[in-house]
Each structure stands twice: as structure tokens, then as C-alpha cells.
Amino acid sequence: MISKISENTWQIDEFGLVNAFLAEGEDKAALIDTGAGLSDIRSAVRKLTDKPLEVLLTHSHSDHSGGLYHFYDTPIHMRSEDEGLRLWGMRTDNEFRRMYVRTRGKERKEELDALIPEGNPDCTYFKYENIEDGMIIDLGSRALKCIHTPGHTDGSVSFLDEKNRLLFSGDTVNRSIILMREEDNSLKKVRVLHDTLLKIRNLSSSFDYLVIGHGSPRLEKSIISDYIEITEGLLSGSLSGEYEERGFRKGDVIRLGSAELWYRCDS
Numbered sequence: 607m608i609s610k611i612s613e614n615t616w617q618i619d620e621f622g623l624v625n626a627f628l629a630e631g632e633d634k635a636a637l638i639d640t641g642a643g644l645s646d647i648r649s650a651v652r653k654l655t656d657k658p659l660e661v662l663l664t665h666s667h668s669d670h671s672g673g674l675y676h677f678y679d680t681p682i683h684m685r686s687e688d689e690g691l692r693l694w695g696m697r698t699d700n701e702f703r704r705m706y707v708r709t710r711g712k713e714r715k716e717e718l719d720a721l722i723p724e725g726n727p728d729c730t731y732f733k734y735e736n737i738e739d740g741m742i743i744d745l746g747s748r749a750l751k752c753i754h755t756p757g758h759t760d761g762s763v764s765f766l767d768e769k770n771r772l773l774f775s776g777d778t779v780n781r782s783i784i785l786m787r788e789e790d791n792s793l794k795k796v797r798v799l800h801d802t803l804l805k806i807r808n809l810s811s812s813f814d815y816l817v818i819g820h821g822s823p824r825l826e827k828s829i830i831s832d833y834i835e836i837t838e839g840l841l842s843g844s845l846s847g848e849y850e851e852r853g854f855r856k857g858d859v860i861r862l863g864s865a866e867l868w869y870r871c872d873s
């Protein structure tokens with residue numbers, strides 16, 4: 607489903623599972639993430655714009671990059687730390703897509719199963735240009751500033767659109783952040799996320815909303831303070847979460863205000 611969320615900006619919602627976004631400038635358009643590869647996202651994009659396209663990945667998890675096979679003739683930008691996720695065994699083919707619709711789609715398993723693409727397109731290997739922190743993607747009278755925001759993955763990037771006052775934050779900041787367990791069970795990733803949240807808070811006079819990778823796309827930026835309170839509390843030892851299993855999430859979870867952080871996650 608396609609919804610306009612701001613001037614020349616659309617949410618491309620892949621069956622309620624994951625969001626991609628199209629941001630059009632005067633000269634070029636940027637597709638931020640590609641969905642899991644369950645839909646013909648290329649045709650959807652081409653109905654909205656005929657301008658030259660670039661693909662920007664917030665991170666390389668397969669639900670955000672599984673549609674890349676539609677764009678191998680298009681410049682793709684990603685942060686290089688996230689290449690390892692794919693090469694170390696993260697599936698990006700139909701085995702992943704089947705697992706994804708079965709674990710995420712609640713009531714509509716058969717309907718979603720029918721969306722698995724033919725030919726088992728795999729997106730493990732693709733050519734990309736590395737995203738530098740602070741790099742500007744100039745779309746013509748509209749720019750996206752690339753901000754390295756590690757935490758959810760080492761190579762996570764957010765895109766600041768100062769003109770439309772939006773921060774596309776992917777899974778870096780959303781309604782339920784997930785951090786995987788460290789081998790030594792430490793809070794290393796919580797510290798990394800904490801630094802990222804401070805970096806985002808420093809930019810917060812430049813945007814009004816976060817635009818996120820799952821669910822309703824606009825998120826109030828006040829959630830950033832709730833997350834900072836959580837990460838500060840965990841790092842100082844004044845707060846701690848409890849182990850929980852809910853849907854596909856398994857790990858320690860802590861909730862505060864509108865924020866929910868899953869850390870030490872095993873899946």
C-alpha cells in the first residue's frame with residue numbers, strides 16, 4: 607500500500623510487514639530500503655516518479671534489503687559494516703521470505719505465502735557504494751544527510767531530510783528497538799545505541815518526526831528522551847530488564863514511557 611506522508615514523500619508499505627520510502631527531489635529520487643522482496647516495488651516506484659533513482663539502505667537486514675533484486679541496475683548505497691551480516695549467513699532468499707511471513711504475519715499466513723516471488727531471488731551479493739557519515743545525497747532542491755547511527759546493526763544509517771523536517775531512522779529508533787546479544791553477554795550494544803541516541807538528539811532541532819521501518823511510519827521525536835532514559839539507566843545499573851518471549855522476540859526487555867528496548871536478544 608502506498609501513502610503520501612509528506613511533500614514528494616511516500617511510504618511503500620509491504621503488506622503491513624515493513625516500510626520503504628520514496629523521497630523525490632527536482633533531479634533525482636531516493637528509495638530508502640526495498641522491503642523484503644514480496645512485491646514488485648520497482649513498478650510501485652515507477653508509478654510515483656520517472657526521475658533517476660538511487661537506493662539507500664538504512665541497514666542490510668533482509669526485510670529491508672530483500673527487494674534489492676529489482677534494482678541491480680541502480681546505484682545502491684549502504685554502510686560497509688553491514689556487508690558482513692549478509693556474508694556471514696543471513697538468508698536473503700525465499701527461505702528467509704517464508705520464515706519472515708510465517709513469523710511476522712499474524713492472521714494471513716496463506717495470503718502472505720502466495721507473495722513469495724518465483725525464481726528464488728537472492729540478494730546476498732550486490733555492488734554498493736559505502737555511505738560516509740555526514741555524506742549528502744543531493745536530489746535537487748532537496749538533500750538527504752546520511753548519519754551513521756549504529757546500534758540495531760553496526761552499519762545502520764539514518765537519513766535527515768531538513769527540508770521536510772524528517773529523520774528516516776529505519777530500525778535504529780522505532781517503537782520497539784531490538785539489539786542482539788553480545789557473545790560476552792555485555793551491554794556493549796546498549797552503549798553504542800546510547801551514543802547514537804545522543805547524536806540523534808543533537809540533530810533534533812532539524813526534524814519534527816522520525817520516519818520508521820515498521821508500522822505506522824511517523825513517530826514523535828519525544829520518544830528519543832525515553833530511550834535515553836532507558837540506556838542511561840541500564841548502563842548505570844539503576845534499571846534492568848527482564849527476559850521475555852513475545853512473538854519472534856526473545857531477550858531482555860525494558861519499557862519506559864512510549865519506548866520499548868529489547869536487548870540481549872537471541873532472535
Ligand SMILES: [Zn+2]
Nearest residue numbers: 665667758777
Ligand atoms: Zn532490522
